Amino acid sequence: MEKNAKIYVAGHRGLVGSAIWKNLQEKGYRNLVGRSHQELDLLDSVAVKNFFDAEQPEYVVLAAAYVGGILANSRYRADFIYRNLQIQQNVIGESFRHGVKKLLFLGSTCIYPRDAEQPMKEDALLTSPLEYTNEPYAIAKIAGLKMCESFNLQYGTNYVAVMPTNLYGPNDNFHLENSHVLPAMMRKIYLADCLMKNDFERIRQDMDRRPVENMNGSASEARIRQLLFKYGIAEDCVTLWGTGTPLREFLWSEEMADACVYIMEHVDFKDICGQGVDIRNCHINIGTGKELTISALAELIRKEVGYAGAVRFDATKPDGTMRKLTDVSKLHSLGWSHRIEIEDGVRCLFRWYLDDLKNRNSER
Numbered sequence: 001m002e003k004n005a006k007i008y009v010a011g012h013r014g015l016v017g018s019a020i021w022k023n024l025q026e027k028g029y030r031n032l033v034g035r036s037h038q039e040l041d042l043l044d045s046v047a048v049k050n051f052f053d054a055e056q057p058e059y060v061v062l063a064a065a066y067v068g069g070i071l072a073n074s075r076y077r078a079d080f081i082y083r084n085l086q087i088q089q090n091v092i093g094e095s096f097r098h099g100v101k102k103l104l105f106l107g108s109t110c111i112y113p114r115d116a117e118q119p120m121k122e123d124a125l126l127t128s129p130l131e132y133t134n135e136p137y138a139i140a141k142i143a144g145l146k147m148c149e150s151f152n153l154q155y156g157t158n159y160v161a162v163m164p165t166n167l168y169g170p171n172d173n174f175h176l177e178n179s180h181v182l183p184a185m186m187r188k189i190y191l192a193d194c195l196m197k198n199d200f201e202r203i204r205q206d207m208d209r210r211p212v213e214n215m216n217g218s219a220s221e222a223r224i225r226q227l228l229f230k231y232g233i234a235e236d237c238v239t240l241w242g243t244g245t246p247l248r249e250f251l252w253s254e255e256m257a258d259a260c261v262y263i264m265e266h267v268d269f270k271d272i273c274g275q276g277v278d279i280r281n282c283h284i285n286i287g288t289g290k291e292l293t294i295s296a297l298a299e300l301i302r303k304e305v306g307y308a309g310a311v312r313f314d315a316t317k318p319d320g321t322m323r324k325l326t327d328v329s330k331l332h333s334l335g336w337s338h339r340i341e342i343e344d345g346v347r348c349l350f351r352w353y354l355d356d357l358k359n360r361n362s363e364r
Contacts, residue, residue: 001028001061001265003100008033008057010042010091011064011252016106020061027261033057043083048090048337052098055361059264060095060103062088062144066109066137070241071319072178073134090238091148096157102157104264105148107141107247109285109326110134111163119289119327120283122163129320145283147188152269152277160269162260165287165326168345169253170352176212180322181294182250186301186350188238191228193307195235200224202357227276237310241317244295249287252340252348259286262336264328284355290336300343302352 001223007024011017012034024032040051042064059341066083073080078226088105095103112120113128130138142180148159166180174187187206194202203224204217215227232239263284273282292300298311331337340348 003028004031005029005058005101006031006033006055007059007061009061010035010087011062012024013171014063014065015253016065016168017061019065019169019253020063020260022072023254023257023261026224028303032358040088041089041214043286045086045090047257047293047314048094049097050160052094056098057091058101060091060100061264062091062103062105064118065106065141066092067173067360068178069184069269070133070318073137074318077136079135080134081140084137085143086169088140088144088147091234092144092151092159092205094098096151096155101158102268103148103262104260104318105144105159106260107163107283109160109287109324110138110321111142111145112324114321116321121286121323121327122283122285122330125283129246133275133318133320144301145194147220148244148281150279152273152282158269160267160272161283162263162286163283164256165249165251165285165324167251167253167256168349169256170349171343171344172253172349174210174353177326179319181248182297182301183349184355185240185298186305186346188233188240189298189301189307189311190230190353191348192233192235192238192309193305195233196307205357205360209357216227218270232314235309237312238307239314240294240298241292242313242319244313245300245320246294247291247301247323247325249289249291250342250345251287251338251344255340256286258336259331259336263334267334271334284330285326286329286331287339289326289328290342291323291325292342297342297346300346301350304346310350352354 009021010016012021112124116124116130145161148161151157168182172183174183208217273279
C-alpha cells in the first residue's frame with residue numbers, strides 16, 4: 001500500500017479498529033478515513049453507498065462488528081446474525097462496486113466447529129457443528145469470509161479474511177453484561193477489590209465511566225452494592241461463570257493490528273488460495289498458539305489487581321467451547337509471529353484501565 005493511499009477503517013473506534021488505525025498511523029499512513037456509528041450507520045445500505053461515493057477509498061479494513069460474550073450471544077441471537085450480515089453485505093458490496101484495491105475482513109475463531117481438532121487449522125471450517133451459544137455470530141462471520149473468497153474467485157478481487165483469536169487490549173469493552181471474558185473478569189475483580197477496601201470513591205468513578213444497567217456513581221451505596229452483587233461482585237469473593245476449566249488463547253489487540261497491517265502490506269489472495277479445483281479455506285488464523293485455563297487467567301488478574309478475596313466459579317452457568325486453540329502455522333509461514341505474552345498483556349491492560357479512569361476523572 002502507498003503511504004498516501006486512502007484507507008477506510010470500518011469500526012475505527014472499537015478494540016480491533018482503533019488498534020489497526022493506530023498501527024497504520026505509526027507506519028506512516030496518513031490518509032485514513034473513519035466514521036463513528038453516529039456519523040455512519042453501517043446497517044443503512046443507502047448511507048454506506050453514499051459514503052463510498054463521496055470518499056472513494058482505495059483500501060478497506062472491515063473491523064466493524066456486533067460482538068459480545070456468552071451471555072450477549074445467548075440473549076441477542078437475532079441481533080448477532082442480522083447486524084453482522086448486514087454490515088458485511090453493505091461494506092463488502094460497496095467495496096466491490098467502487099473498485100477497492102484490497103479489503104481485509106476480520107472474523108473470529110468462533111467460526112470453527114465446537115469439537116474441532118486442536119489446535120484448529122483453517123481447514124477445520126465447516127467440518128462439524130458449531131458451538132450453540134455463538135452459532136448466529138459464527139454463521140455471520142463464515143458468510144463474510146465466504147463472500148470475500150467468492151468475490152475473489154469470480155471477479156478476481158483481492159479480499160483477505162483473517163480470523164483472530166480472543167483479543168484484549170486498549171479500548172476494550174468492560175461492560176459487565178456484554179463484554180468478553182478477560183475484560184469482564186478484570187473489571188469484576190477490580191470492583192471487588194474496591195469493595196474490600198471500602199473505597200467507594202473509586203467505585204463511583206468506575207460506574208460514572210461505565211454505568212451498569214444505567215446506574216452511575218451517583219446512586220446510593222446500598223443500591224450499588226446490590227447491583228454489583230447481582231454480577232457476582234462482593235467484598236470477599238468474585239463469582240465467575242462456568243467451571244473455570246475451559247482453555248483459552250488470548251492475543252494483545254495491538255499485536256493483532258500489527259499482523260493485520262502486515263498482511264495488508266505483504267499478503268495477497270493469490271499467495272494463500274492454493275491450487276486445484278476446489279479452492280476454499282483461504283483465510284488466515286491470527287493468534288499466539290498458546291493457551292491457559294480460565295481459572296489460571298483469573299488468578300493472573302487477581303494478582304495483578306492485588307485483590308485478596310476469593311475467586312469462585314458458578315458451574316451452573318455455561319462454559320462455552322472447552323478449548324479453542326488456533327494453529328498459526330500459516331501465519332508464521334507468511335512471516336509474522338506474536339511477541340507479547342499473556343502475563344505482560346494483563347499487566348498492560350490493567351494499567352490502561354486505571355489510566356483511563358484517571359484521565360476521565362480529570363476531565364470532569
